[in-house]
Amino acid sequence: MKLHLEFVLSRYLPLYAFVAFLAVIINAYLVIPSILNQIVASSTYSSPFGTSGPYTGTISISLTLAHLIFSLVSISLAASMAGELRSTSLFHLSQPLRRIEYSVSWLLSIAWLPSLLMALSLFVPLATFDPRLVLRVSFQPIYLRLVEDLLTFSIFCWAALSKRRGIVAFIGLFFVLILPYLTMVLMSLIFYVFYQGTNPPTLLLAAYEVLFPSTASTLFMGGIAQGVLDPMKASIGTLITLALTQGTYLIYFIRKFEVK
Amino acid sequence: MAQVIVSKNLRKRFGRIQALRGISFSVSKGSATALLGPNGAGKTTTMKILLGLLKPDSGKVEVFGINPWENGDRIRSIVGVLHEKPIYPEWVSVRQLIRYAAKLRGLGEMDERRAIKLSGLEEYADARVSSLSRGYLQRLGIALAILGDPELLLLDEPTANLDPAARMEILHLISLLKEELDVTVLISSHIIPELEMVCDSAVFINEGLVLDQGGLDELARKHNSSAIVVIKTRRPRKLASMLIEREYVKSVEISREEVKVEVIPGELPTLELEISRLDSEYGVDEIKSTLGRLQDLYWKVVGVAKAEAS
Numbered sequence: 001m002k003l004h005l006e007f008v009l010s011r012y013l014p015l016y017a018f019v020a021f022l023a024v025i026i027n028a029y030l031v032i033p034s035i036l037n038q039i040v041a042s043s044t045y046s047s048p049f050g051t052s053g054p055y056t057g058t059i060s061i062s063l064t065l066a067h068l069i070f071s072l073v074s075i076s077l078a079a080s081m082a083g084e085l086r087s088t089s090l091f092h093l094s095q096p097l098r099r100i101e102y103s104v105s106w107l108l109s110i111a112w113l114p115s116l117l118m119a120l121s122l123f124v125p126l127a128t129f130d131p132r133l134v135l136r137v138s139f140q141p142i143y144l145r146l147v148e149d150l151l152t153f154s155i156f157c158w159a160a161l162s163k164r165r166g167i168v169a170f171i172g173l174f175f176v177l178i179l180p181y182l183t184m185v186l187m188s189l190i191f192y193v194f195y196q197g198t199n200p201p202t203l204l205l206a207a208y209e210v211l212f213p214s215t216a217s218t219l220f221m222g223g224i225a226q227g228v229l230d231p232m233k234a235s236i237g238t239l240i241t242l243a244l245t246q247g248t249y250l251i252y253f254i255r256k257f258e259v260k
Numbered sequence: 261m262a263q264v265i266v267s268k269n270l271r272k273r274f275g276r277i278q279a280l281r282g283i284s285f286s287v288s289k290g291s292a293t294a295l296l297g298p299n300g301a302g303k304t305t306t307m308k309i310l311l312g313l314l315k316p317d318s319g320k321v322e323v324f325g326i327n328p329w330e331n332g333d334r335i336r337s338i339v340g341v342l343h344e345k346p347i348y349p350e351w352v353s354v355r356q357l358i359r360y361a362a363k364l365r366g367l368g369e370m371d372e373r374r375a376i377k378l379s380g381l382e383e384y385a386d387a388r389v390s391s392l393s394r395g396y397l398q399r400l401g402i403a404l405a406i407l408g409d410p411e412l413l414l415l416d417e418p419t420a421n422l423d424p425a426a427r428m429e430i431l432h433l434i435s436l437l438k439e440e441l442d443v444t445v446l447i448s449s450h451i452i453p454e455l456e457m458v459c460d461s462a463v464f465i466n467e468g469l470v471l472d473q474g475g476l477d478e479l480a481r482k483h484n485s486s487a488i489v490v491i492k493t494r495r496p497r498k499l500a501s502m503l504i505e506r507e508y509v510k511s512v513e514i515s516r517e518e519v520k521v522e523v524i525p526g527e528l529p530t531l532e533l534e535i536s537r538l539d540s541e542y543g544v545d546e547i548k549s550t551l552g553r554l555q556d557l558y559w560k561v562v563g564v565a566k567a568e569a570s
Contacts, residue, residue, distance in 0.1 A: 003360065003363050003364055004364075007349075007360055011349075011351055087347040088347050088348060088349050090313070090343055090346065090347060091346060091347065091348050091349070091404075093313060093332075094311055094313065094336060094341050094343065095336060095361055095364045095365070096333045096334075096336040096337035096364050096365055097333060097336075097364055098333045099332075099333075256315075258313065258314045258315060259308065259313040259314070260274070260308075260314070
């Protein structure tokens with residue numbers, strides 16, 4: 001796996017480096033004041049070892065920006081994979097390279113690396129703080145964004161199997177920009193039109209919280225709707241869905257994918 | 261002789277198209293086998309199944325006793341392949357690409373340099389793949405295929421896009437690998453006279469079915485196929501009257517300074533030996549096969565099948 005991953009990364013490393021640098025700069029500008037506010041707030045309201053503060057406004061903006069930037073990276077990588085599956089995969093898979101190595105290296109490049117770099121770009125500004133102060137900050141929003149993006153980016157790997165860049169771009173932009181918000185609007189419509197605002201569609205809401213734990217916690221916190229699951233509990237469902245998405249992608253690639 | 265490739269009743273369908281309809285053939289160790297058939301016969305599909313790139317719908321296939329779909333990476337570590345229309349990553353240099361492929365095979369710089377040298381890519385080793393002409397891309401494919409002395413070479417149209425001199429070089433290289441390293445070769449090409457230079461057996465396929473297979477001599481006898489040789493000589497009449505008395509010669513025709521000889525199946529080497537022995541006596545300038553055994557066989561096996569089908 002190492003060799004093919006190195007080969008893929010040697011092409012996309014400048015892109016990763018540029019985007020990570022950009023994200024770190026943006027996050028430093030946005031996160032540092034936010035963290036300082038959280039530290040001050042947590043010192044005022046809770047115990048010295050409390051882990052959550054009430055101020056999360058700026059970190060949400062920062063997370064959303066980092067999420068958008070790295071979503072574009074992931075979509076672009078998935079489109080590259082789709083292009084490769086139509087062309088140079090014949091060369092790669094004619095070498096003594098196991099299918100698992102090939103598919104895992106793309107999974108790492110499309111899903112894991114952008115997600116981890118996104119999280120890292122938020123943590124880097126924290127390196128400027130005293131670790132004792134940093135430990136007082138809530139990392140829940142970053143964690144929720146990380147698992148949501150891992151799931152979304154893993155879906156892009158599935159889209160890449162279509163071998164069409166256009167499909168990848170459409171699914172990518174749809175999942176990042178439209179679906180999380182469109183689903184919320186549709187659920188609100190169902191709630192008011194079919195249930196006259198009395199009986200909330202709990203199953204749909206729970207599914208939404210599992211698929212988009214970070215978006216849901218931001219929207220629900222803003223009072224747009226009432227969540228039915230604790231965000232951390234919802235994230236367990238996200239992790240299970242993530243394992244299923246990545247597992248089925250790998251199984252499909254190893255057992256079924258043909259190089260035509 | 262041990263069988264390197266064994267295919268039994270192999271079937272493969274792509275949507276509505278039945279590419280393979282039950283292909284059965286075998287390739288012996290150390291042989292050079294021509295895989296012959298018209299466009300759409302199933303040659304490329306067969307090659308891809310042998311490499312584990314495509315999964316057959318049914319039937320059995322083994323390469324070195326291994327199922328290619330189940331353990332493709334094991335097969336690909338001892339098989340060199342050149343695809344019909346290869347596409348390589350264009351953003352790397354020739355050397356980087358060969359190095360990557362060599363590392364995947366656990367090979368070092370020595371093997372990398374040898375492959376570059378043997379395929380005639382030394383001048384372009386540091387050029388980007390995107391800058392290579394079609395002919396040099398073909399050479400790159402050859403370099404990748406021969407990396408680390410593979411035990412089996414699968415070559416799909418290896419001389420496509422090459423100029424005549426490069427074609428001869430590649431064919432010479434294939435012959436050399438076969439003779440010196442005992443490499444088994446399965447080679448598909450539309451240029452049949454070239455195949456005759458390196459192949460000793462053939463598998464004829466059409467519309468996803470094997471029409472016939474075997475050693476070239478055996479097939480030539482079976483189909484009563486003859487080779488036609490044109491000999492350029494300063495004494496055509498004398499040569500013709502000598503050859504017509506030979507048992508292995510079917511007919512002789514004279515035109516100006518040329519003698520056209522039709523040789524009975526399997527006796528082409530006998531004629532070539534005799535001509536080389538009598539070269540000075542008859543002033544032979546040139547010998548060329550205009551219609552070789554393989555080409556004649558191709559028309560007899562595939563041509564008849566196509567005519568019957570239509």
